[in-house]
Amino acid sequence: MIHLLRGRLSALVALALMVAPALGARYGAGIENSQWYLSESVFDCTLTHDVPSYGKAVFRHQAGKELSFYLESGNRLMRPGRGQLIVEAPAWRPGSNPRSIGHIDVDESHRPVTLDARQSMLIIGGLLEGMAPTLSRQAWYSDESIRISLSNINFARSFESYRSCVASLLPVNYDQIKRSRIPFTSGSTRLSNADYELLDSIVLYVQADSTVERVFVDGHSDSIGSRINNRALSEQRANIVAEYLKEQGIPEDRLTVRAHGDQFPASQRAADNRRTTIRLQRQGGRPALQRANSTYIDDANG
Template sequence: MQVGEGRRSLALGPEQTQVMAQGLLRGMTPTVTRQAWYGGEPVRVRLSNINFAPRFSAYQGCVAGLLPANFEQIKHARIPFAVDSAVLSAADERLLDSIVAYVLADTTVERVLVDGHTDHVGSRIHNRALSEQRANAVAEYLLAHGVPAELVIVRAHGERFPVSRRAADNRRTTVRLEREGDRSSFQQAAGYRSPDSNG
C-alpha cells in the first residue's frame, strides 16, 4: 500500500481491510512501516488488537441493521419485462424488497407511483391491458410485503412515453417514491385499485 502525506496518509482497499480485520480478530498486531522523512530509521505503527473483537462485533451488528438502499438509490426504479410478459424475476423481487424496506422505514414517503409501460408492438388495446398487468404485478408485490395501500398509485400507459428506440427498454414498470414536499409530474392519478375491483 502507498503511504503519502496529508491528513489521510494511508488508505486501504477492501481486501487489505479484510486481511487486517481478520488478523486483529486472531490476536495479531498489524504493522505499517515507512521510511522516516529524516534519517535512515524506519517508522513503524502497530495496531493494537485489545478490545477489537467486541467493537468489531458491534460494528457488524450495526451494518446488518442498515437499510439495503438509500433514497437516492431507489427513488426511481425500473422493472424490465420480457416480451408479452408481466412476470417478475427473482432480481426484480430483490429490488422490490429493497423498496419495501425503505418505504416501511421512512415515514416521509407519501406516494409510491407505479407506472406500467409496453413497447409499440401489438394493438393499443392489448398494450394498455399489458401495461396494467405489469403495473399490478409490481403493486401487488409491494402490497403483499407490507407497503400500505393508501400510498400506492398505479397507472398504465401502454406504448405511450417510450424512453428509447429499443423495444426492450420500453417493456417496463417504473416505481417512483415521493416524499413530503415532492411534486408529482402527474396529479390526476387515482389510488391503487386491484385487478378484481369494480369500476
C-alpha cells in the same frame, strides 16, 4: 521595510524547520486511551477509533455494500502518493517481526486513505491477533515518515457487536433501491423469481426507512400494436407490481400507480420499453411534475 520583510521571512523559515521534524512521528492511542465506538442501524454499521492528535480510523459497512476502511483527519500530515500498510507489534508487546500487507494510496482530501474490503479485513485480522496495524507515508512538509497506528485494546469486544450489526443490515441501500426497473417479455405481465426478490428488497427498505413517503409505480409498453391495447397492458404491468407491494405491507396511500402505454420510450429497442419502474421519494424530495393534461412526467420513463 526590506529589512523588516527579510526578518519576517527568516522567522517563517525557522518556524517551518522547527515544525517539519515534529510531523515525522507516530500517531496512535495508548493503553490508557484506546477506545472503539460502534454506531449501528439496519442501514449502516460504523466502528470508529480515535487516533489522538491525528483524527479517526473508521471501519464502515453500509447496507448493500462491502466493508471499507478509511482514515479521517482535519490536518494534512501525509504527502499524497503511495504509502505502506504493515502489521506490527504494539509498543507494549515487542518481539514480533512486522509484516507488510500492501500499499495504500494517500490523497489530499480529509479522508486521505480509503481501503477496500480485502485490506480492511487484513487490518481486522491484525487487530484480533493483538497487533497494531500501521499506515505510513512520507510527511507533507518533510522527508520523514508519518505513521498512523491502530490499537487493539478494547477492539475485540466492540468487533463482536459490530459483526452482529452487519448481520442485521438490509440487503440494499437507498441509492441502490431508489430507482428500480422490472422488465417484461412481449405481451406479458408475469413476474419472475428475480422480480419478486427485487420487490421484497424494496418492501424491506420502505418499511425500515420512515423518510420514504411515496412509492411511484409506472407501467410502460413498447409501441407494437394499438395505443389502446398498449395503455391497457402498461396498466396491468403497473397494477401487478403495486398489488404485490401492497400484499407485502406497503400501505396503499403511499403508492402512486400510473400507466403510460408507449408514451415514454426508454430507448429505440422494444425490449427496453416493456417495463414497470419503481421510484422511492423521501420527505422533502422533488415532487412529480405535472403536465396540463394531468399526465405525470417526472421519472415516468424510468
